[in-house]
Amino acid sequence: MAGARSRIPDATVARLPLYRRSLLDLAGRRVATVSSEQLAEMAGVNAAKVRKDLSYLGSYGTRGVGYDVQFLVFEIERKLGLTTESPVVIVGLGNLGQALANYGGFQERGFPIVALVDADPAKLGQPIGDLFVESIDDLATAVAERAIAVGIIATPAQAAQEVADRLVAAGVRSILNFAPTVISVPDDVPLRKVDLATELQILSFYQQRERVDVQPRAS
Amino acid sequence: MAGARSRIPDATVARLPLYRRSLLDLAGRRVATVSSEQLAEMAGVNAAKVRKDLSYLGSYGTRGVGYDVQFLVFEIERKLGLTTESPVVIVGLGNLGQALANYGGFQERGFPIVALVDADPAKLGQPIGDLFVESIDDLATAVAERAIAVGIIATPAQAAQEVADRLVAAGVRSILNFAPTVISVPDDVPLRKVDLATELQILSFYQQRERVDVQPRAS
DNA sequence: CGGTGTGAAGCCTTTCACAGCA
DNA sequence: TGCTGTGAAAGGCTTCACACCG
Structure with missing residues (x-):
């Protein structure tokens, strides 16, 4: 899984759909803005990562407030190329x-x-x-x-x-x-x-590690 | 996806099932040994990565020859914890x-x-x-x-x-x-x-990048 | 004051390149 | 000679920490 010559890192691209899902959830509940902290909680990552990731899209946050939910969904969809359907x-x-x-x-x-x-x-x-x-x-x-x-x-x-x-x-x-x-x-x-x-084989590895050793992942 | 305190890096663990699959294929065709180059070709990665990954399991190759297929399968299964069934x-x-x-x-x-x-x-x-x-x-x-x-x-x-x-x-x-x-x-x-x-959304990103830009991944 | 945006540090992964062994 | 095993270099990702702005 190598990277394109794009400005957005592969690891970030892989997380954008995750943010999008959380944001759509918020939008459905009529939430207008969200902080990196809250979004991180929902997406299961940490806040620093959210801010860094979103900064690759542009400076769309408002200091002291957070991000506009609707606008951020739109921007993520635009970057992901989800503006048209893909049969x-x-x-x-x-x-x-x-x-x-x-x-x-x-x-x-x-x-x-x-x-x-x-x-x-x-x-x-x-x-x-x-x-x-x-x-x-x-x-x-x-x-x-x-x-x-x-x-x-x-x-x-x-x-x-x-x-x-x-x-x-x-x-x-x-x-x-x-x-x-x-x-x-x-x-x-x-x-x-x-x-x-x-996937099951990978789980198997961490599962056995688990019982003799320390902690692996969170998702 | 964070890492355990194991000696085997997460990225390597994620590739072991891939090597295992290729090795089982070789074993089924009665091939006794395999070089990192060949295994890399089959697994769709590069040879340096194969050697580095396998070196985390131990020094099980023979210089000038390659790796014993059967033995390597066994070692990978042992490390992955596949020696018993997991219901x-x-x-x-x-x-x-x-x-x-x-x-x-x-x-x-x-x-x-x-x-x-x-x-x-x-x-x-x-x-x-x-x-x-x-x-x-x-x-x-x-x-x-x-x-x-x-x-x-x-x-x-x-x-x-x-x-x-x-x-x-x-x-x-x-x-x-x-x-x-x-x-x-x-x-x-x-x-x-x-x-x-x-997964589809990630593909969507690289697909649109594709037509204006340069190459992304290989699997 | 609260929360973003981001350089810088640290860590992990990949790749290189070659010494060393069969 | 052929191919592994591995230090070292390079690159990418995550985390830190704080300047800066609303």
């Missing part, structure tokens, strides 16, 4: 793919799922949510016609690289990989991975 | 929880799912895989009787903190949180989170 395609509709397809959280956060694709002919045409499973051969057409920006790979490991290649060829701009394997894509296609078994 | 309970059986319950990847990596728990009475007794959904009131009993070590939270955000409290009270030793909210647990309970919408 998503899910490739691979096994257990995980189906769960992702049914998960409402994407839609409501600006990432509508607009296509479901699988290589298994038996799955073609099957309805999931309000979509139907399409053939992977229709991927390029779907990406072009529905302006798909993000590809989610939820296939078995052995299919992942080929799917990634097809997604890139079809013109998808970034990829989220759930398959437990390393895939490679061109440098200009942002790629992130989520590996459930890896 | 898992999933709390919350909506889309995501059900998908996780049906996902075979946990079982085969030493994290058998032994209990499914939900607060919704309508779900009680429902079969998923080869388990039945139980009441959250039976959590403590289940944790004790089945030696459950890990709790996975797959509930809506608003229920997550209470579930976390109950898991801790029941004696679970570490927690993986899929709910899109910050939860707090005692210092001695390792906690990790996976937030799907956050």
